[in-house]
Amino acid sequence: MNQKKSTMVVFSGDLDKAIASYIIATGSASMGNEVTMFFTFWGLTILRKENAVPVQKNRMDKLFAKMLPRGPRKLGISKMNVGGLGAKMMKYTMKKKNIVTLQELIELAQELDIKMVACTMSMDVLGIKKEELIDGIEYAGVASYLAEANEANHNLFV
Numbered sequence: 001m002n003q004k005k006s007t008m009v010v011f012s013g014d015l016d017k018a019i020a021s022y023i024i025a026t027g028s029a030s031m032g033n034e035v036t037m038f039f040t041f042w043g044l045t046i047l048r049k050e051n052a053v054p055v056q057k058n059r060m061d062k063l064f065a066k067m068l069p070r071g072p073r074k075l076g077i078s079k080m081n082v083g084g085l086g087a088k089m090m091k092y093t094m095k096k097k098n099i100v101t102l103q104e105l106i107e108l109a110q111e112l113d114i115k116m117v118a119c120t121m122s123m124d125v126l127g128i129k130k131e132e133l134i135d136g137i138e139y140a141g142v143a144s145y146l147a148e149a150n151e152a153n154h155n156l157f158v
Contacts, residue, residue, distance in 0.1 A: 004033045005152040007145070012158055013042035013069060014078035015087050015102065021158045022105035029112035033153075037109070038145040039137075040119035043158075044126060045069045046106075047118055047133045061127025068126065071134075072102040110136050117145060 006028040010021050021037065029035045039047055050071035057065060069075050080086040094101065100108070109116065116137040123129070123139070130139060149155045 004031075005148070006033045006035045006154060006156075007149045007152040008035070008037045008156040008158060009145070010037055010039045010043035010046065010158055011041055012078070013045035013075055015072075015075035015090065016077045016079075017158050018043075018046045018072065018075060019102050019105065021156075022102065022109055024156065024158075025114050026105060026108050026112055029109070029114050034115075035109075035112075036115040036117060036145070036148045036152075038117045038119060038140075038148075040122045040142075041126070042068075044118060044122055044128055044133070045075065046072055046102075047116065047137060048128070049132055049134055050074070053129070053131045055129045055131055057127055057129075064127045065132075068128075072106060075102070106134070115148075119145070 006025070008021060008025060010018070012018070025035050025037055045068050048068070048070045050073060052070070075087065076084060077086045077090055091101070117140050118128075118130075118133055118137055120139050120141050
């Protein structure tokens, strides 16, 4: 029997959508499925290191770097963010209810060998360098992702 595969395009950099993406991905992996998450555009902010990394950038790339959230702890939520208050409320509620954080979900995904792929074209557009993203991920273009999606049992877009 062939290995079941799940693929997911992570387009959003919103905290709630990132959490949902990782819950679905880790759930699928824990069921024995091979999982690939393809991070593109705003989804790349989930993979950014929290601390700035010294890299050469042009003016536009520097502007993007300042505007984009740096890592999972800095993401806002998609609805009712209210200047960051909504994300703080969500994190507080999750902690009170013993729900794992996004950072813990990312670590679990790595332990479960979920393939996390950063879209190189989106990285180029947003001026994001490999050194600025977390360790343990892969880099590829849309053709590589589509090849994986063609073999998958299902594909999600978040």
